[in-house]
Amino acid sequence: MSTPTDRTGSSARTWWVVGVVGVLAMSAVAVWFGLSATLGRxxxxxxxxxxxxxxxxDVRFDLTRDPTRSVVCLLEAQDVRHTVVGSVETTIGPVASSPxxxxxxxxTAGPAVTGYVERCRYADED
Known part of the structure; x- marks a missing residue:
């Protein structure tokens, strides 16, 4: 017959194992969601x-993407008050390698102080 101390130790060990397995499973799910949300984008x-x-x-930027597909990027320019004074959609065709x-x-409609990429998407994704 086991003593009360043995049951308490065994019970605590069981909960530790359950907790570790649960954390590992949740971590795997989080990694899976993260990868599925970013791969191929x-x-x-x-x-x-x-x-x-x-x-x-002139806006300079690097693209990481499927090099066989065309990409459309929205570029914007802002003035000193952070007002958009110009924007353009530019299409970048397929390239030899990525990035x-x-x-x-x-x-621009007036003097700008900055230019940047607002967003990019594949050309065939409308």
Whole structure:
């Protein structure tokens, strides 16, 4: 016959095992959700901008994507008050490899202080 101490120790050990298995299972589900939400998507990194003139900004950015598909990116330029003074959708065709660097021009209605990529998507995803 077992003593009360043995049952308490065995019970605590069982709950520790259940807890560890539960945490591992939940971690696996979180990783699965994270990967499924990002794999195959277009990712971009703003790498700079150049104010070319009062009515023009060149935006430089890197794309990581399926290199066989075209991508459409929305670029924007803002003035000192963070007001959008220009925007353009630019299509980047297929490339040899990914990531790839691109530069596109945004025409503005007034002087801009910054230019950036607002969003990108595959051209065939409407």
């Amino acid at each position: 277009v990712h971009w990194v703003d790498t700079g901008h150049q104010i070319v003139a009062d009515d023009r900004v 790839s660097r691109h530069v596109a021009t945004v025409r």
